[in-house]
Amino acid sequence: MTEFSTIYKLSVIAVLFLVQAAAGHSSCPVMECWYPVEKGRGGGLASAANQVPALLFIKTEEQQHDSVNTASESDYSFFITDPSASLCHRALNPPKGSIKKPHCELNRIQPQPSSLQWVAPLTESEKSPLYLGAQWYAATIHGLDKEMSVTTVIRSPLEADKHNVILSVTTKTVYVTARLGEPAMLDCSYWVDPSSPLHDAGFSVEWRYQFRGNGHLVLGYDGKADRLSDIGEKKATLDFEGLHQNRNASLILTETRVKQSGTYICSVHVPYLLAQVALELEIVEPPSVSVLPSPLPLIVPGQSVTFHCEASGFAPLSLDFRWELTDSEGNVRSLGSGSVTGHREGTDGTFSQTSKLQLDSAKLEQGRGGELSCVTVHPGGTQRTSVSLNVIGFSTPSIEDSMAMVGVALVLYGLIKFVSWTFSGSGDEESDDKKKN
């Protein structure tokens, strides 16, 4: 009985430990943000703004903010309550003293209706104008190591010094790579404060694509009417069930093309408010590599042979060539990058490029052979494509070779002499007999 109670007590302690550890993990950060403040109020240019550091003290519950103002060392401190704990992700909360810090920007925003076709229905009936009468902010935070990005919309009621997260949009795939033709998933999820009147007032999701100043709509979805916009890409979709049940607004590209590399912006709208995060998609397709001529002709010493290393069907356009010669003992000698041609672009947007190598076979070990390799270095991986070389050794023989040849010649001469002597010996006898007859 006593043993049992000891085990029981120990397990209770263990559970308590675990709970504390878990709580420790989700500790919320104090974040440093850039916050634009108008320069010298009352004088100077009205539009000029200074970026000043502001401190964001984040907690998941309002009561956790310990008697406000004691900790406010900065001129600009915001005590933010985020029940969704989106801002408490470990990528936003580096260990104390670490050099790398999340990047955060805080801005004042003005709620307003949107005229976008798939968003406009949200504000048809003005539902919460009173609720909108507050100070509004948006904080965009990029976590460490491209692990996550989040944008939150924060409401600060005019009558109280508190800041509540109302809407958050998060991505956990800030940088996505995909092979050509394969599906890609661009993560995006959102959260709306359940106690806000905006919570059940409908939502819209919009995905836009942006590349070098050009952009287009990938997908627009009116969640209130459950209607997808007519314009947009065909091979892009959402998990509509996951969207309505778990606020999973991830974009699914069913079959990726090279031209889909670029920036994707996930915007979630609720009436009068919007939050968005940006992601990067890169289609990374390694090259198919072959070394020509194939099959390899026999190389005659003194002859110079041109080799081609052809890399095709790759993306992005970032490829390095390296030629290497491996001798029979396994020693590797670099032959440089060869002369690389300009790239060609295929109809599918992939690239091709060739490197030409002039190989002077006098440099090769004769008769021993070796291996010639073309090494291609690409974001999709490093590949080595090899051909074996065989050099026939017969011109300009070395002294050792000459001596050996003389030796062989002597032996051969002796052999021939011996054989012909044996045969001609008997022949002579025959002729002698004939003479006698």
Ligand SMILES: *[C@@H]1O[C@H](CO)[C@@H](O)[C@H](O)[C@H]1NC(C)=O
């Ligand atoms: C969101 O939906 C996508 C596509 O169905 C899925 O792959 C992903 O796991 C979902 N994310 C979460 C957090 O459920």
